[in-house]
Amino acid sequence: ALTTETQRPRVLVTRAVFPDIVTQLARVAEVEATPDDAIHTPAQLRLRLRGKHGAFITNSERIDAQLLDACPDLRVVSTMTVGVDHIDLAACAARGVVVTHTPDVLTETTADFGMALLLAAARQMGDAERYLRAGQWRKWRYDLFAGSDVHGTTLGVVGMGRIGQAIARRAALGFNMRVLYHNRSRLAAGIEQDCRAAYRTLDELLAQSQHVLLALPYSPAARHLIGARELALMPPGSTLVNIARGGVVDEAALADALRRGHLGAAGLDVFEGEPAINPVLLDAPRVVLTPHIASASIPTRRAMVQLAVDNLIAVLQGRSAITPISA
Numbered sequence: 227a228l229t230t231e232t233q234r235p236r237v238l239v240t241r242a243v244f245p246d247i248v249t250q251l252a253r254v255a256e257v258e259a260t261p262d263d264a265i266h267t268p269a270q271l272r273l274r275l276r277g278k279h280g281a282f283i284t285n286s287e288r289i290d291a292q293l294l295d296a297c298p299d300l301r302v303v304s305t306m307t308v309g310v311d312h313i314d315l316a317a318c319a320a321r322g323v324v325v326t327h328t329p330d331v332l333t334e335t336t337a338d339f340g341m342a343l344l345l346a347a348a349r350q351m352g353d354a355e356r357y358l359r360a361g362q363w364r365k366w367r368y369d370l371f372a373g374s375d376v377h378g379t380t381l382g383v384v385g386m387g388r389i390g391q392a393i394a395r396r397a398a399l400g401f402n403m404r405v406l407y408h409n410r411s412r413l414a415a416g417i418e419q420d421c422r423a424a425y426r427t428l429d430e431l432l433a434q435s436q437h438v439l440l441a442l443p444y445s446p447a448a449r450h451l452i453g454a455r456e457l458a459l460m461p462p463g464s465t466l467v468n469i470a471r472g473g474v475v476d477e478a479a480l481a482d483a484l485r486r487g488h489l490g491a492a493g494l495d496v497f498e499g500e501p502a503i504n505p506v507l508l509d510a511p512r513v514v515l516t517p518h519i520a521s522a523s524i525p526t527r528r529a530m531v532q533l534a535v536d537n538l539i540a541v542l543q544g545r546s547a548i549t550p551i552s553a
């Protein structure tokens with residue numbers, strides 16, 4: 227147990243998320259909520275987290291060594307995300323702070339969205355909808371927003387974790403696509419077979435895929451993994467979809483490739499400076515932009531919050547976390 231019997235652990239919930247689920251924390255802890263759903267500045271977060279034993283966070287909060295040093299009582303950080311690039315895992319490990327995240331519960335919903343973004347981008351649904359809403363549609367035309375096909379083409383998946391695999395299965399089984407993948411390590415033959423996916427180096431994948439989908443975890447080593455050189459390797463007219471983290475793509479190079487017509491389309495759910503969007507992307511043609519919503523179905527977001535709450539309760543009660551992540 228983290229505290230004496232008379233002293234209940236204290237928990238900060240940094241955002242206003244599904245109050246009916248978060249209220250379960252009150253069974254085991256004194257909960258400080260954030261009813262107005264304001265985003266904390268680092269200084270505000272430091273202030274509110276001081277003296278707390280647990281934190282329920284989202285990807286809007288950055289947990290770094292400086293913050294941890296200001297909050298020495300902190301024992302567990304539970305993020306309602308699968309990605310943990312907003313948390314310094316090594317700094318947490320060095321201070322004995324348990325970090326938990328929410329894998330698995332969002333895999334299928336996120337994979338659905340990956341396919342939706344690929345289809346929307348390749349078929350120019352963003353530009354087409356804006357055109358219609360702007361009252362520009364005068365007549366049916368044979369080439370009006372005629373994009374590229376998705377079915378029967380080659381999809382390259384970069385990052386073949388749970389989400390990448392779920393996308394590969396959809397692409398192969400549902401859209402009759404040939405699937406190539408690139409990953410830090412090659413998958414076991416059984417998983418490759420299950421996903422009907424063949425391993426390639428990144429350069430080979432880029433050169434051989436009509437559509438490339440990024441689903442890898444972010445790390446500083448992955449920053450601008452897809453830059454001007456990589457985009458040039460992609461066949462003319464191909465599509466890039468990013469549901470990983472914005473920093474994986476050099477956004478200026480991407481906008482340039484779209485403007486020059488080398489890239490056929492792009493679908494982006496994540497941005498390097500989000501929620502700020504690089505204006506070059508707003509001006510670029512044939513790009514569908516969404517506000518980091520790949521896992522945003524109600525059932526999945528509820529499952530993410532529930533898992534994050536369950537993780538917090540487990541650790542605060544001295545049990546093992548359900549889905550911990552280690553440095």
Ligand code: DGY
Pocket residue numbers: 285306307308309310332521
């Ligand atoms: C995740 O779970 O990592 C999503 O990107 C939301 O942050």
